[in-house]
Amino acid sequence: MGPFLLGFAIFFGLIIIITGIFTVKQQTAAVVERFGRFLSIRNSGLQFKIPIIDKIAGRVNLKIQQLDVIVETKTKDDVFVHLKISVQFQVIRDKVYDAFYKLENPQNQITSYVFDVVRAEVPKMKLDDVFERKDDIAIAVKEELNDAMMDYGYDIIKTLVTDIDPDVKVKEAMNRINASEREKVAAEYEAEADRIKIVAKARAEAESKRLQGQGIADQRREIARGLEESVDVLNNVGINSQEASALIVVTQHYDTLQSIGSETDTNLILLPNSPQAGSDMLNNMIASFTASNQIGEKMKEQNKAKGIVNKKNKDNRNSNDNNDLEF
Incomplete structure (x- = not known):
């Protein structure tokens, strides 16, 4: 064997060895x-096969995969979503054998x-209900897919309804309804707030009036x-009650005039007032008190006279009654 043939044999052997190793x-x-017939399934790592005779028919992904499917359908109230x-x-x-040989395209089957x-x-x-019960839809899809795909070597891990998109006009109508509902709730809250303010204000005014009345009474x-x-002090110095009352009123009258005159910024209008006004008022009050006392004395005398007459009439009636009994 010449050097050329030896080199070719070595090169051919290396090619065979290399093609018999795979990962x-x-x-x-x-x-x-x-030879076109299933031989084995090889897992991760370094693997060997017979060159030319054995071949890798394909590789199967064992990771979790996700398939997104968009479905157009109609609801019970005739809305397309x-x-x-x-x-x-x-x-x-x-x-792996079933997943590789039984299904040509698993994505289309799942879809x-x-x-x-x-x-x-x-x-x-x-x-x-579609928005509220989307989990029910996902569960129904998962159960149906599990029953169907298990025979083909596929496990359905989870199904999710990730988006619900109604027609544009329907979404606009739903947004208007939602806005109206929110405006209604806002109006109710505003009305309740106004009512609370009115009640609080009324209570505050009532409390203010009560305290004001109590202050005036005090x-x-x-x-x-x-x-x-x-009056007691004036009585102690020999001034009777009528004169004391008149003196107090006159004093208050002049105190009031003094307080009004001391105000520089006022809108009050002072009526004409003569120096004799105080003495006239005092004389009028004394005359009124005197007349009142005289009237009171006369009324007492009249009541006393009526009492004497009533007593005589009563005594006469009693004596007549006694005479009747003796008879």
């Missing part, structure tokens, strides 16, 4: 066939089942007590 990535399975269904699925490690389930469930619901009580003490 499989993590979370991946390799399907090996021999677009639903986005996200399906998370995974090839079962023990069923068909999603369309079938959604278009069977959503027409039973009104639009508002003021008048103190004034009366002061007048009483003033």
Whole structure:
């Protein structure tokens, strides 16, 4: 054997060795066939096969995958909506053979089942129910897919309704309804706030009036007590009650005039007042008190006379009654 043939044999041997070695990535399975017939499934790591005779038919992804399916359907109240269904699925490690050989395109198969389930469930619901019961739709899709895809070596991990998109006009109407509801609630709260303010103001005014009345009553009580003490002081120096009352009134009259005159910024109008006004008022008050006393004395005498007459009439009636009894 010449050097050329030896070199060719070595090179050919290296090619055979190299083609007989292959690696499989993590979370991946390799399907090996021999002469077109299934031979084995190789997992992650360094693997060997017979060159030329064995070949890698394909590799299966064992990771969790997600497929987004957009379905257009109609609700029970005749509203067209677009639903986005996200399906998370995974090839079962023990069923790589079924996943590789039984389904040509698993994504299309899953999409068909999603369309079938959604278009069977959503027409039973009104639009508002679709938003409220989207989890029920997702559960129904997952159950249907699990029953169907398990035989093909696929496990449905989770299904989610990630978007519900009604027609544009329907969304505008829903937004208007929502805005109207919020305006109604806001109006109710504003009305309640106004009512609370009115009630609080009324209570405050009532309390103010009560305290004001109490203050006036206390003021008048103190004034009366002061007048009483003033009259007692004047009586002690030999001035009778009528003269004391008149003197106090005159004093208050001049005190009032003095307080009004001391105000520089006032809108009060002073009526004409003569120096004799105080003495005239005092004389009038004394005359009034004197006339009042005279009238009171006459009334007492009249009442006393009436009492004597009534007593005589009563005595006469009693004596007549006694005479009747003796007879």
